[in-house]
Amino acid sequence: MVDGQGIAHPRRLGVAAHLGLWLDLPTIGIAKSRLYGKHAEVGEQRGDWTPLYAGKETIGAVLRSRAKVKPVFVSPGHRITLETSLTWVMQCLGRTKLPEPTRLADRLASRRDQRK
Secondary structure, rough: OOOOOOOOOOOOOHHHHHHHHHHHHEEEEEEEOOOOOOOOOOOOOOOOOEEEEEEEEEEEEEEOOOOOOOOOOEEEEOOOHHHHHHHHHHHHEEEOEEEEEHHHHHHHHHOOOOOO
């Protein structure tokens, strides 16, 4: 899981897709905001989602990871389908908006874990 877009990118090569190609590993993009594409309103309950489209092409999903909280944008990066991406993201959700791997990486990268 990568904090950024997968194929939900104007060139279908967001950071998650790029990293997956470079490493030749399955990757999933998880973003807090929409970079590209259009979508319908997503339901208010945890697990509700709606497709993210670029024209007629499905490039991701807008997923409600917590009830009544802004949704996240899930897009396949490399060697994974949207359906499998959604399954993995849902299985990795804890009590926060972001899946645990992404949340912990963000926390570590911003050094909120370091004690002074």
